[in-house]
Structure formats: C-alpha cells, structure tokens
Amino acid sequence: MTAEFMFISFTIFLAGMVAVPLASRFGLGSVLGYLIAGIAIGPVLHWAGVDVVALQHFTEFGVVMMLFLIGLEMQPKVLWAMRARIFVMGGMQVGLTALAVMAVAMLLGQPWTIALAIGLIFALSSTAIVTQTLNEKGLMRSDGGQASFSVLLFQDIAVIPMLALIPLLALPELMEALHHGDDHGGGHGEAGLSLNLIEGLPGWQTALVTLAAIGLVIVAGRYLTGPIFRYVARARLRELFVSTALMMVLAIALLMTMVGLSPALGTFLAGVVMANSEYRHELESDIAPFKGIFLGVFFITVGASIDFGLLGENLGLVVGMTLGLIVLKAVVMLGLGRVFRLAGGDKWLFALGLAQAGEFGFVLVSFTVANAVVPPAVADLLLLVVALSMLLTPALFILYDRGIAPRYSRQQVRDADEIASNAKIIIAGHGRFGGIVNRALQAADYATTVVDYSNEQLAMLRRFGLSAYFGDATRPDLLHAAGIEEADVFVIAIDNKEAATELARYMHEHHPKVHVVARAIDRWHVYDLWAAGCRDIIRETYDSSIRAARSVFEAIGHPREDAEKLIGIFEEFDRRTMVETAQAFIQSDDPHSENSAYSRLIRENLGSWEAELKETMKQARSKS
Template sequence: MESFLIYASLYLFAMVVAVPLASRMGLGSVLGYLLAGLLIGPIFGLAGSEMTDLQHFAEFGVVMMLFLIGLELNPRGLWEMRHKLLGLGGLQVLLTLGAVAGLMLALGQPMQISLALGMIFALSSTAIVLQTLDEKKLMRTAGGRSAFSVLLMQDIAVIPMLALMPLLARPGARALAEAERTAESPVAHLIDSLPGWQITLVTLGAVAVTIIAGHFLVRPLFRFVHGAKLREVNTAVALFIVVGIAALMNLVGLSPALGTFLAGVVLADSEFKHELESDIAPFKGLLMGLFFITVGAGISFDLIVQEPLQMIGLVLGLVALKAAILAALAQVFGLRGHDRSLFTLGLAQAGEFGFVLIAFAVSQRILPQLVAEKALLVVALSMLITPFLFILNDLLSRYRKSEAPTADTIDAQGPIIIAGVGRFGQVVNRLVTMSGFKTTVLDADLKTIQLMRKFGFKGYYGDPTRPDLLAAAGLAKARVLMVALDDKNATTRLVAYARRERPDLHIIARARDRIHVFDLYRAGANDIVREMFDASLRAGRYVLENVGLSEFEAAELEKLFFKLDRAAVRDLAQVWKPGVPIEQNPDYIARTRELNTELETTMMQRFAKRTDTPAAPPAAKPDPAQPEADA
C-alpha cells in the first residue's frame, strides 16, 4: 500500500508540473503528459515494475475517449459530412496506410508488420491539432474545417483498425494471445470452445445487445436514477454503461473500444448526452493523461543514442511522406494558399491513437519489441515537432501575404457602402444601383471583383473589415452600411467597429441564423436579415395558396408571421446568453416555447377571422427605436 501511494503521488506530481508548463509553452496537454513520462522514465529512471500494470489500467481511458467521440457523432451529422469524411478523410487514411506499408515492405518488413505500421502512422494527433487550431482561431477557415473532417475520419477509422488488427497476427501468436485472454476468464474460455459459426453469432449478438440496450434501456434507467437527485449516482450510471459494455465486448473477443464507440453513437441523440459527457470526461481525461505518461515513461531513448541518424530520418521521412499526400489531396479538393499549407503541415505528424494501436499490436504479438519501441519513438518525436510545423505554416502565411495583391485605391465614394458582394450582396447592389443610387462595393475576393467589372459593375478589392479601407470608402460620411460577408465572425466584428466609429450610421447586416441575429443585435446593427428567411416565407406562402387559401389570405398570414417572428427574436435576444448553447439555456427554451404557443394562437385566430371577415386589418408599423431582425 505504501509503495502504491508513493508511485501515485509521483505520477500526479509529474502531471501537475509538466502539463501546465507544456500548455503555457504552447505545446498542448498531450505533449505535457509525454514529457512527464519522459521525466519519470528515461531521464530520472523512477519507473518501476508497476509500469505495465498501470498502463493496462490507464488504457481504459482510451475506451472512455471513444465513447465520448461516439457521443459527438450524431448519425444525421455524419451523413451530412459524408463527402469530406469519406472523400478527403477516407482517402488520407487509405493513401497514407498504403504508402507507409509499401515503404516498409520495400525495407524488408513482413506484410503483417507493414500493414500494422501503416495503420499506426496513418493517424494524426487529434488532441494537439484541434487544440492548436482553436487557440489560433483557425477552426472556421477552410483548411481548419478540412483538417477537422480528416481527424474525425481518423478517429472513426481507429475502430475498424482495432477490429482488424488481430487478423494480422500469425496463427501461433494469435493462439498465444487468445490463450492468455481465456486463461484470465472462464467465460472467454467457454466462448472460444464454441464452433466458429456460433462464435460469430455470439459476437454479432453482443453488438446487437449494445445497440438495442443503448437505444431502449438507457433512457428509462437514467430517468429512474434521476429520481434520487444524487449526482454521484448519475456518475455511477455513466461509468456502469461504459464499464459494462467494455466487459461484454472483451468477453466475446472484440475490442472494448468498439462497443463503447457504438454505444456513444446510439446515445448521441439522447437527452442525457451532455450529462454523460460531463460525468465521463473527468475520468477520461485523468486516465488518458496517465496512459500518455506511461507511454512516455516506456519510450526507449537509447535508440536515439545508438541510431540517431536512423531515428531522425524516420521521423522526417514520415512527416515528409504525410505532407506530400496531404498536399496532393488539398489540391484535388480545392484548398488553396494558406488553407492548403495549414491542412498539409497541421496533419503531417503521427497521433496519440498510434500509441493505442502500438500497445494493441504488441499484445497481439504482431509487432516485435524492437519495432514497437522504434514506432513509439517516431510517434512521440513527430508529435513533439508539431508546434514547429504550425510555426512554419505561420511563416509561410506571412510570406504569402506579402506576395498577395494589394488592395485597390478607392477613387470614388457613395452614400451606401456594401461590404461583401457574393450571391447575397450582388442582388442588393443591383437593386440599389439600378434604382439610381451610388454604392461603394468592397470584397476580399479578387476574382469576384474582376467578374463584376466585366459585367459593368464597379467594385474595389480589399478586406472590408480593415479600418483604413473603410475610411477610404467613406465610412465617415456614408448614410448606410450593408454588411453581406460570408464569414459570420467577420460580419459581427465589422458591425461592432462601424457602430463604434459612427453611432448615427444605419447598419444593415446579413445573418446566417438566429444565433447570429443575436450577435449582430448586440453589436449594434439596425436591420438584420437572415439570408434564407424571406425565401422561406415566400415558399410557405405558395404552400398556403395551394392548400385552399386565396392569394390575399396567404399574403396576410405571411405578413403576420413576419411581424410576430421579428418581435419574438427581439424578445429572445434578452434571454440569450453569449457562448452558451441554446439547448443548455433553460430560460431561452422556456421563452421559445411560450412565444411559439402565442404565435400559433395568434395565427389561428387571424385565420379564423379571415374566413369570417374579408376586410384586412391595417399592418402594424415597426417601432423605429428597436433594431429590426427579419429572422
């Protein structure tokens, strides 16, 4: 007991010191855990015989991680992302796997080892890359979104990799691994003694039980437990789900991670999703941290001393190979400039799931110990140089900006400034200019401006959010600013800046959705137009006209809905909380329900009145003191 407490204190102390230091240096938490393990193991030699047992325990963090990943993968959301997931992400995994396996075969490695290494090195670091993209505010860029799609596909690909990897083991080695497993469990021994077709049925039955139980039994169980109103019981239920499914999968010879991942996907639509995440996340974080510490402690740095050129060559070769494949895919899928370099350099390292696959491959007798040690070192070193890859990307971006076309010199000013002239802004500009008014059009897309000029419309190239460009466009004297940018965040920033500079300026802004309406409302926009709202209203009016209403009745109901919905948005803006998802804001949900009921009642009363009285009531005028939101 005393030695356990000493080792536990040692690991926790290393975690507490190394991880915050690594995070402050911009290296990320995963590298912090690895550095803590390096301090305990190779550097100070404090790791003892407990390391192997501790790593088996810590591997349960991987099971919890895949359960949480499954919770985030709503089946409907996955289907909507299928093109990038299967196209960009699937091609990256398959091409990298094939390229690495081919190189390993050329270097004399057997097929089984080559394929296993291909799976290991096909993955990138989800933790490091997503954290870095978020810190650098790059997640919303095309390169950031593409990188996220590939990382998501890689996380999903871990499941079939864990399922297929035992098939790579030689028959004798596989029998030895199964013997070790069945020696630990009488139930596993009983299952392994069944005929092959019965084992298959048992395996499929376990998967079916997991899916059915997750769909039909978990919700009643949570509702029952919620009656106790004890947080610790909710946590116990969450752990019971994960541990129970992992145990079931282990009994039938499947990866526990596979079962928990499937359960997570099944529960992704559950109303208890967020509570499950909050209950499991602390345990997952602690166990994953412990897992990475044990990995770091087990890395053999003697290999760098003995074969420095070979190890450095393997790391740089892996990064170069992955970067070449990623650059080719970026070209095929239309990524350009900064987005291409971000996508290419951001994903060129190996990832933390590589540690999981290496440990699993060793337990299945697929990788020899020396090969596994080299693979661990390559994965760790490639992750350690990831911050430097992002620094290189920043340098390339600065160089590219210096090479980019300079903004146009604005030689004419109009009373109306239109910022952004895509599909939305073009219609606004045509209506206003053809009505006899002068506009000053700004857009950051040079090709769009050049195309406008071919059709006889004048526009200026440059970033509309730049203060100097806005000043040159006549912001100080303009009467109206129309903001029609595609980027939600840029739109909000531009509205807030223009409102600070010109409190008297009338600002009209294009909103992507209702949440964006609230952001723009707080930023100071006078009129806010949701981009799809008017078209949806017109479509709804056509529906009403074709189910029995007259054109006049349908138009009146359309106007009433427009007025009531606009008032409802202003009302909901008062209870909306920035940064808080609306599904986690009970005041917002309650007020939305009340407003929907009021809107439906008013609409039905007006429809009943229209069927009795043909006279149309006068349209109410909007309050000029309130910002208008057509959303």
C-alpha cells in the first residue's frame, strides 16, 4: 500500500510540475495546466485502481482553505456592504438559471422532478476555478470580480437548501430499484461512527443546533484564536504553528459538516471573524501553501475524472449539452449584469467567468442518484458535462483577456482622448490610500488624473467634477490615454502587490523621467518595489504607526518637542537601514524568506544596529 500511495503521489505531482509551467508560459493559466495534467494521467490513475472521485472529494478541502483565506482578507463591514449583491444578485442567478435549465430539460423529455434536479446542479459555478483565476489575473477587485465572488458565495449558501430539497424529488420507480439493489447487496452493518449532529432531529431542533454551531465558530474565532496561538508560541516551533492553523480550519469544516452546512461557507465566516486578529498574517502564511497543493490536486482529479469512453459514445450529445449550458448561463449572467449595472468588460467577465458548472455539481449528482432522483445513466452524462464545462472555463477567461478586454480598453482610449485634461499628476487607484492623496492635491489646487478599476469610484469622482478614467491602470494603452508621456508624477496607489510591482517596473523601464511614488503594502513589498526601480516608496501603515509611537511617548510624560525628536531619530535610522537592506535584497533572486544576501546582512548587523539606535535614543533623552 505504501508503494502504491507513493507512486500515485509521484505521478500527480510530476504531471503538475510538467504541465503547469508550460500552460503558464503560453498564457493559459495554472488552472488549465492542472486540468490538462489530469487528463494526461487519467489512464494511469485508472490503471492503478485509484478512486478518482474519492480523491476529488478529499482535495476539495483546498476550496475550504481558499475561502478561509478570502475571509481573512475581508472585513465584516465590507461583507455587509456586499449583502445586496450576495443575496439579491446571487438569489436571482441561482433561481433563474435553475428554472431555465429545468425548462430546457423538460423540452428534451425529462420529467419535471429530474429536470429540476438538473437545474439545481447546473445553477452552481466553480468557486475553485473562478476565484483562483480572478486572483491570478488581478481581477478580484474589479466590479466584475466582486459580483462574481458575491454570486459564488450565495451559491455555497444555496447548496444547503438544495440538499434538503433533492430527496423530496425521489421517483417511486427509482426508489424501488434502489431498495431492490440494497436488499441484494447486503453486508452493510449499522455500526459505525456517526458524525451527523442533526440526524433524526425535528426542524426546530435542527435550526437551533445549526445556529449554535455558527455562534460557536464566531465566538471561537473572536476570542479563542489569540489565546491558542499564544499558548502554541511558547514552544517556539514553526511546525506547531502550521499544524495548529490546519487544525483550526479542519475543526471548523468538520463542525459545519456535522450540522449539514457547507464547510467552505463555515470557514469563510471564520475567516471574516478573524480578519482583525493579530495572528491573521500568521494564519495566511501557514495555510496558503497547503491551499495551493490541495487545489492543484483537485483540478488534476477533475481532468482525470473525465470518462473518455462514455464521452466518445455520446460525443455530440455531451458537447452540445456543455456548450448549451455555457451559453444559457452566460445569457442569464449578462441579463443580471445589465440589471445590476455592470458596465463594459465587467459584464462580460461576470458572464463568462460563471458560465460553467461547479465542483459541488459532483456532490449533488451523486446525491441525486443516492436519493433515487436521477437515473444513473443520466447522472453519468451530467458528470461529463460538469467536468467538461470546468475544463473549458480557462478558455473562456482567455477569450475575455484576448478578445473582449482589449476591445473595451480601446474604447477607453477613445473616451480618454475626448477628456480635456493636461494634468501632470496621475494617480492609479482611488481607494483609502489614493483617495487621501488626491484630496490633498485637489485642496492645494493641483489638477490630477485618476485611473481606477471600479465603476462606483468613477461615478463618485465624476460627481465631484474630477477627471477620471475607468479601467486597469496597469494597461499601457490606458496610461497613454491618461497622458503618461507628459506627466511629472505618477502615484501607484493600487492594493494588489504584484500588479503594483509590475507597474513600477514598467514605469522605470518605459517612463524613467516620470517621478513615481508607490504605495507599499508591507516591508517585503518595499523590497520588491525597490528591485523594480522605484525609489519613492511609502509604506501604507508606516506614518500612522510613527504617529502612534509619538503619542505613546507623550502619554508616558515626554513633551511634544522631545517626542518629535525621538521619533525623528527612529525614522532616520529606519529609513537608512531600509535602504541598506533593500540594496542587499536585490543582489539575489531568491524568494523573500530565503534571500541569502539579505539574511546575511541582517544576521551580521542586527545586533550593532539595535545597539546604535538605543545609544542614540539614550543620548537624546539625556539632553531633554
């Protein structure tokens, strides 16, 4: 058994290692690379007797981890602000798609019960593929990305009532056949561990248990995370932090499963609760690698689950059903995009991104067969449609990237030419960082041109009579439309690390005469921006932290002037050492934590630096 397990693991990881870099190199994205890897090794896994479906259910834990990490990035007030899109847009999408698919299935001769079950299955989209792809392409913060995420979140919620409804659609003849098979199958004892806390409970007790579980997750996330990690920290073992983080996610997912809720939804809620925790970044760094591994293997199993024998026998039918589903869902999404005022490329991103069936479709198809709702022969075809539609999703994103987004980008260039703006200051991003910069400049009577990727921000700016472009500030054509060739200052205020770094690199290479002021998310981002050629870098929380430290000095008895002097010493020291460490950092291409030149500099100088700073501060205090 050990040799078989190692062989299977080796095969999966080897396929991913070969396929994903190739797919990324040709602009196909990592998800399509994993899917292709799964298709390639599918025969090997079947030859080895691997239960691909069981492996798929196990690796769906990657989706659970992904939603937990998304929750960590989302403040409760942000989630509350999205409530209309989550429940109204998401509810309309699930309802309209289910009814549309149901109508088509009935026209094709299916009974209404089977047609409704098919509609519910196909109403769901792939949280794993869509969220992963939106993050990879830096589109999650766009209006289309936010709308997509809102609908995906509602779909996860909708799985719960679907699981309750589907058994009510059971067909008598299928139920009889199912029981007949059970009678002759035998051998299944009733002994075993039951992890279902709501089995056999009346409705009101089920509701109470469910609410209690949700309350437990909220309370534990709010009040127990800190004490648990402080206790673990005493051991000073990195691996114990990692295992504790995984244990917490597993515990939440298990609890949600025991009360009949979606584990992904439960962990997302826990992530939102822990978003303000002091250990948020620790949790992110510990869980992210495991999330990537599980998701990668999950995508591989989707590719490997395609039954090419059955597909070959029903090629026309399956391909027609798949393409028909994609077109139907895209039409529904486009309609919703118009209703909710998604403009331009965002409407198409929303429509094409959610046009596939989702990973929960595999679960619901199996559930419908187990509950005598859908015949096994029909279920096998549905599984092919789910897998094939997921396989085609990266191609739909490529269509958006190469066919649709450039067209709207060209339209933006034409619109921009009509805007009479000769501002010498361009600001990329008008959120909580860029907005303050823009307000200060406007108050001093300096003209600015703002580029932002949010319709809401664009509408707000135009209401105040400010020059603005809607679009992705990292696109060279949009920068050209904004007048980058004539600009004196360019402010990078977007909150995507990778995109900001690439934009700084582009400016350094193509517009070196423009002074670039760049927002840095953290210290590592400072080093990345420095390596990209940017020399005016502002850490987004640095100045507020400095002001807080000054307030502490004043609170413990230092006069304002002395507090300013002490803070000035610290700032001068910190900026000097930051430049030294940044210079060392760019001497090596190693990843952040493994950068040898940087690590050596810190190791050799940290003690002397701290001693120098303490002595300088001591002298300043003695003179005050």
